[in-house]
Amino acid sequence: MTSDRSRCGDRGGAGEVDALSTSRVFDRLATYRGWAWADARPRRMREGAWAFYLPALGAKFLHGRDGYVVCHHPGAPDPAQLRARPDRSASWGAYSLGEWMDVYAKDVVTRVAENLVAAARLHRAGLGPRPLGVCHARRYRRRGRDDRWGAIGFLTEDVWALPRKPDCTDTDIVAAGVRVDKLRSSVRQQLNGYVTDLNSVVGVAPIDADEEVQGLRQAILTRFALPDPLHRAR
Numbered sequence: 001m002t003s004d005r006s007r008c009g010d011r012g013g014a015g016e017v018d019a020l021s022t023s024r025v026f027d028r029l030a031t032y033r034g035w036a037w038a039d040a041r042p043r044r045m046r047e048g049a050w051a052f053y054l055p056a057l058g059a060k061f062l063h064g065r066d067g068y069v070v071c072h073h074p075g076a077p078d079p080a081q082l083r084a085r086p087d088r089s090a091s092w093g094a095y096s097l098g099e100w101m102d103v104y105a106k107d108v109v110t111r112v113a114e115n116l117v118a119a120a121r122l123h124r125a126g127l128g129p130r131p132l133g134v135c136h137a138r139r140y141r142r143r144g145r146d147d148r149w150g151a152i153g154f155l156t157e158d159v160w161a162l163p164r165k166p167d168c169t170d171t172d173i174v175a176a177g178v179r180v181d182k183l184r185s186s187v188r189q190q191l192n193g194y195v196t197d198l199n200s201v202v203g204v205a206p207i208d209a210d211e212e213v214q215g216l217r218q219a220i221l222t223r224f225a226l227p228d229p230l231h232r233a234r
Helices: 079-083 097-104 108-124 170-175 210-223
Strands: 023-032 035-038 041-044 051-054 059-062 131-142 145-147 151-156
Touching: 023 151, 035 051, 059 108, 059 131, 079 097, 108 131, 108 151, 108 210
Parallel strands: 023 131
Antiparallel strands: 023 035, 035 041, 051 059, 059 151, 131 145, 131 151
8 A cells, every 4th residue: 555655855855854744735726816715714815827825825826727737827828729730840839749738748746746845855955935735626726717626735834934035046946956948937036036836837846856756646645535637538
């Protein structure tokens, strides 16, 4: 039986963070225009293209659709549009269609696991807030649309409660065992001197961490009794 506890950390394994030691589960979560209702309680929300954040709970949920990553930027292609355009080398904005296809083909649990491992490495290097656990909503509605799969993300330390420090560099991030995103948003858009912007078409990712990410992914699926999106036809 797969353990429901998994650790995410650097390639050396020392000082690891137990990513599932803390979790927050909601029966219902709904979001609409800057507000989230977590089990019917209204909360202020900050929404980006790839995730939305509930500051009062320290919960960052990734945008998903039926268990797969999706982008809610106005200029982003819809996954159905990409399936109708098989030329991976063609461009859509700053990225190729192939890059968009790859990110949309990723299930959201895998991306949460990648975020957790990368965040733990950045925290250990003093470059990012500490990841504290996983958050999950069994039922999720965004702007009136129900998502049968729910929503998932991770709990994080409040970056504004940390001591201010100078921004780090690309070299610092890579030295921590983390790949910088293609457009360097993680470097350019630091908050209080810390890396928090992890998601993009070609986003931040932990280096040489496939086994660690897959182990954490399976632990999350088991811990929350989630259906595996990869086992369902899209």
